[in-house]
Amino acid sequence: MTVPVVQAPVESEVSAGTADPVGVHRVLDRPLVLPQAAHRLDARADLWSDEVRLRVERLNLDAASYRQLREQHTADGQDGRGVLDVAALRATVLAIVGERGKMQNPVTGSGGMLLGTVEEVGPDSPLGLAVGDRVATLVSLSLTPLTLTDGLERWDGAGEQVPTAGHAILFGRSVVARLPADLPAALALSVLDVCGAPALTRRMVEQHLARHGAPPVVAVVGGAGKSGSLSLAAARESGAGRTIGVVPHAAEQQALEASGLADAVVVADARDPLALRDAVTSGGGPADVTVVCVDVPGCEGGAVLATADGGTVVFFSMATSFTAAALGAEGLAADVTMLIGNGYVPGHAAYALDLVRRHPAARALVEARGGHR
Secondary structure, three states, rough: OOOOOOOOOOOOOOOOOOOOOOOOOHEEEOOOOOOOOOOOOOOOOOOOOOOOOOEEEEEEHHHHHHHHHHOOOOEEOOOOOOOEEEHHHHHHHHHHHHHHOOOOOOOOOOOEEEEEEEEEEEOOOOOOOOOEEEEOOOOOOHOOOEEEEOOOOOOOOOOOOOEEEEEEOOOOOOOOOEOOOOOOOOHHHHHHOOOOHHHHHHHHHHHHHHOOOOOOOOEEEOOOOOHHHHHHHHHHOOOOOEEEEEEEEHHHHHHHHHHHHEEEEEEEOOOHHHHHHHHHHHHHEEEEEEEOOOOOOOOOHHHOOOOOEEEEEEEEOOOOHHHHHOOOOOOOHOEEEOOOEEOOOOOOOHHHHHHHHOOHHHHHHHHHHOOOO
């Protein structure tokens, strides 16, 4: 069976002119906007002089986007259990990429990242890559020109990682990491997908120590997940006085307790502000630093309530609402600093990979999320 190439409509030819390092030369919208804000990108394989083309092997959809897509295409079965329509799920992802020239979920606005091999390097590329390098992108699929050629026929829809074929384009200011030789590729991809979270957690712990001279209490909402478990490991080794992991149910509580990454593990629905506040308090809070790593909306108020006056809340979820966080904190008269984790901290990739090497318990939790294949 012939699989059609999925690619965004193209309105102008790729020229030999000067490319903008942030990629606006690939934007098809008028007036021009940045690639992440654009509705459509030019995803053709022809390169401008500072670009790099990758042969795509695997996408890693971000957690919020994958959850939304999975729920959209899951219907209740006769036994009451959800039945995923894999064909419809594939078709939706293909349609997004086909229309937009990138993978940007129109509901969540988020994308993910990918694994691939360098096919061609423009003569003016500043990224230091060579043909044959196997890499993971550390910039979002929501701004990465992407073409898929295999119909996603190998993806069973059961997880965020999507085996596929096609090509992607990196700009002059794109961020990328070579895959380490000592870790399975899918595990490395899982870690690199969330590497900003532990790096920023470390920074927040170190800043608290420098300012207050006392080790902070750190609460991680979603502590048994990929970003959550790595953030707990980062908090502990950076000098946190107490670590609290918040999980949604008993199975994750048991797994996180067995890992030893948290001093206390508490169960709460993070969407219930009072329940989250009370759970963190029962675990030794309120927290000086609260890190939100869950992939569901509605957790802003509880995170603010769980944080001590003068503390910091770091939102690492693409499901976070800036409006809900800002107005909610104002309405609660909460004196907290709120940060949006943008996924980039200098050295974040190497640090996250080293955490996995040094902390077998964190590695096991990441692998349990599907990053071991």
